[in-house]
Amino acid sequence: MEVEVKAARAKAAARKMAILDEDVKNLALSYMSDALIKEMPKILEANKKDVLEAEKKNIKASLIDRLRLDEKRIEAMAKGLREISALPDPVGNIEEMWKRPNGLQIGKMRVPIGVIGIIYESRPNVTADAAGLCLKSGNAVILRGGSDAINSNIAISSVLAKAAYEAGIPEGAIQLIENTDREEVNRMMKLNGLIDLIIPRGGATLIKSVIENSTVPVIETGVGNCHIFVDETAKLDMAKDIIVNAKVQRPGVCNAVETVLIHKAIAKGFLPTLVETLTSLGVEVRGCKTTKQICPAVKEATEEDWATEYLDLILAVKVVEDINEALDHIEKYSTGHSESIITEDYENAMTFLKAVDSAAVYVNASTRFTDGGEFGFGAEIGISTQKIHARGPMGLKELTTYKYVILGSGQIRK
Incomplete structure (x- = not known):
């Protein structure tokens, strides 16, 4: 053989x-x-x-x-x-x-x-x-x-x-x-x-x-159901740029974002612009009921959407009560790959970094950087999502x- x-x-x-x-x-x-x-x-x-x-x-x-x-x-x-x-x-x-x-x-x-x-x-x-x-x-x-x-x-x-x-x-x-x-x-x-x-x-x-x-x-490597949480203190232009990059630049890779969580305090002001931009770039947005109320044109998300690594121009969006609900959602659906918080609140940033149990955790940056070359390792063999021996790139x-x-x-x- x-x-x-x-x-x-x-x-x-x-x-x-x-x-x-x-x-x-x-x-x-x-x-x-x-x-x-x-x-x-x-x-x-x-x-x-x-x-x-x-x-x-x-x-x-x-x-x-x-x-x-x-x-x-x-x-x-x-x-x-x-x-x-x-x-x-x-x-x-x-x-x-x-x-x-x-x-x-x-x-x-x-x-x-x-x-x-x-x-x-x-x-x-x-x-x-x-x-x-x-x-x-x-x-x-x-x-x-x-x-x-x-x-x-x-x-x-x-x-x-x-x-x-x-x-x-x-x-x-x-x-x-x-x-x-x-x-x-x-x-x-x-x-x-x-x-x-x-x-x-x-x-x-x-x-x-x-x-x-x-x-x-x-x-174990690779499966990336990655999340970005947009906190209420986030700079919204920066948040939009990061989300677009994380979803659109190369949607078929494991460090592309699949779900965006948005604090309820900024949802009405932020979601319409975000959805319009993503839609213009060919992204299909699937949102929770609150997202759909704010942006009626989006497709309503199902339970399956929260657990899906699309590897495609599809993005799930959910409005959450606060950082704690965001953390609960990530804990339930994340594959342990890469998650990011967009915030100007130091305490929330530190809470996110400590509480999220993934191989790479970001503050105010795209998940697309989870890569051996971007980390300065040269080419990588893969992204480990386990905890023993090797983790991350x-x-x-x-x-x-x-x-x-x-x-x-x-x-x-x-």
């Missing part, structure tokens, strides 16, 4: 990756970046096939946008690899060191996880991001993208792997599962001993399936673990 063969090759490569010199890894990332630019026509031609197939299937525009590549996006992928090469290598760092009364020196050393499996949908740029981050952090990677991006992923992964191997990276360190049969994913999730960690990137259905079926450890450090190293001078335990 393809996945078993490639996992075994990755396991063998991972042993060599763990001790690879940083200069070799950085050279490989440079080669990979150059190769993406050099082979851009090949990649764009492959992507064109995927986009045409998606259009034939009438896949919604926001998802096609996630799939589509152009020169600018490929250049961004190449730039991301160069940024990763410029980041400090965490592997081998001893973060803590202490000395025991018996003279033993004990330290915590950063080490690669080993073989990381990435299961993802639609976005072919993930292929480059994942390969680059896993390489720099000393891991071997097995990529399994969605069938809708198979041509793009084959083109990108082959270009990256060839360039990396030419620079001295062990063969098998970057591999793509080309078989789009779902059984390959099922087998991949059971390869304990060959794969050390699986990271799913995609919609709620994919992530739920991996969490429920994998016997390999999983880091996962950069290089989050793709390592640690081991204890103990230096002695003949000590024996009595």
Whole structure:
């Protein structure tokens, strides 16, 4: 089976990756970046096939946008690899060191996880991001993208792997599962001993399936039912700009806002302008009963709307009594990704920051900044919405673990 063969090759490569010199890894990332630019026509031609197939299937525009590549996006992928090469290598760092009364020196050393499996949908740029981050952090990677991006992923992964191997990276360190049969994913999730960690990137259905079926450890990522609360003290022009950015700039991504909560004291003055602006930009607004009373043209929201990650130009809006009702709503419906408060009240801002249990919590800023690049991590492997090991944008450090190293001078335990 393809996945078993490639996992075994990755396991063998991972042993060599763990001790690879940083200069070799950085050279490989440079080669990979150059190769993406050099082979851009090949990649764009492959992507064109995927986009045409998606259009034939009438896949919604926001998802096609996630799939589509152009020169600018490929250049961004190449730039991301160069940024990763410029980041400090965490592997081998001893973060803590202490000395025991018996003279033993004990330290915590950063080490690669080993073989990381990435299961993802639609976005072919993930292929480059994942390969680059896993390489720099000393891991071997097995990529399994969605069938809708198979041509793009084959083109990108082959270009990256060839360039990396030419620079001295062990063969098998970057591999793509080309078989789009779902059984390959099922087998991949059971390869304990060959794969050390699986990271799913995609919609709620994919992530739920991996969490429920994998016997390999999983880091939960991605589902983003994100909220913005507009407090009564908010600067309304700023609030409108933030909401528009968070919804419209790229609606098909996990850090786009899906629900806006508005304090009742400002609802009548703010909602008509907000709805008019959003509607003019193609956004369908679904509102609570109070929202609909103020703006009769909006569609009435259902209970399902509050729990939905639309990934589309649709926004749920609810008028709330105060910050406490906003916090209760977020606690009930949030997926733990990103939430923002727009306010000029310091106490409310601090309350929101402390009370909201999400990976990224903002004051007076768009949720769209929950991104490894925007946080200064370089490209990211995903946004972790869990609390153990890694949370939020996962950069290089989050793709390592640690081991204890103990230096002695003949000590024996009595």
